[in-house]
Amino acid sequence: MSTVLSRVGELEVVGVQDGAAFMAAGVFGDPDSDAHRAMLGPDGRVELPISAFVVRTGETTALIDAGLGNRVVEWQPEGLGPQKLEGGRLPDELAAAGIDLADIDVVLLTHLHLDHNGWMWSDGGPTFPNATVRFGAADWDAIVEGSASESGRMMRAIADVGRACPIERDGEVLPGISALATPGHTPGHTTFVLSSGAERAMILGDAISCPVQIDVGKPRPGGAPVVLVAVQLSVPGLYLPPLLKAMPPKNPPQMIISLPVQTAV
């Protein structure tokens, strides 16, 4: 089990982990850099959590990102070593946190890659039976329309049952949660800003998925504008992945609200 409870003002945030990504070091920058060796596992790969966050606003329960689903995905990009994604734990982690799948009113997807929307559809129906599903509209054309991918198949099924509701512009999507377009990683990539009182947190999705992207200024292909925007934002609180604690950026944002996924015994 790995859940953590935090607060952003009046908002209650529960971090959950569907699984993990084992990525070739070269994806995130110079694999030979001594500065980053501490981040590598015994097999030379970077292990990153596949995370999701439940946000309770008081009236509404939202799930931000929805894991990989009950899958193992392996591939090897040219010039890089083997990579692997493992998912499947999200329902159990939600249950352990006292959250029923039917409790989720809204699913907010940072983007439509399979390791972020993997639990949209399972056992012949929506995994979250009462949830409206929201995502950056530009991802529909880029990832869903005409695609035979699992992500595309699930999103079309969600639309067919009347649950898909694309986000067309920046602004509040729920009380205390706003959408902020951060295209780059995908055309419709969306950062969700949690806001309550004087506190802010940002769920960055894959705009920044590894602290090395900040440290060495070598974001993954297609991600440069997003990373630069995210780092330069001057907000009271900024969520960054847990690994950042092990490697602070050279130019840290004003303040970091860290929501590490902790492993409970």
Ligand SMILES: [Zn+2]
């Ligand atoms: Zn992605």
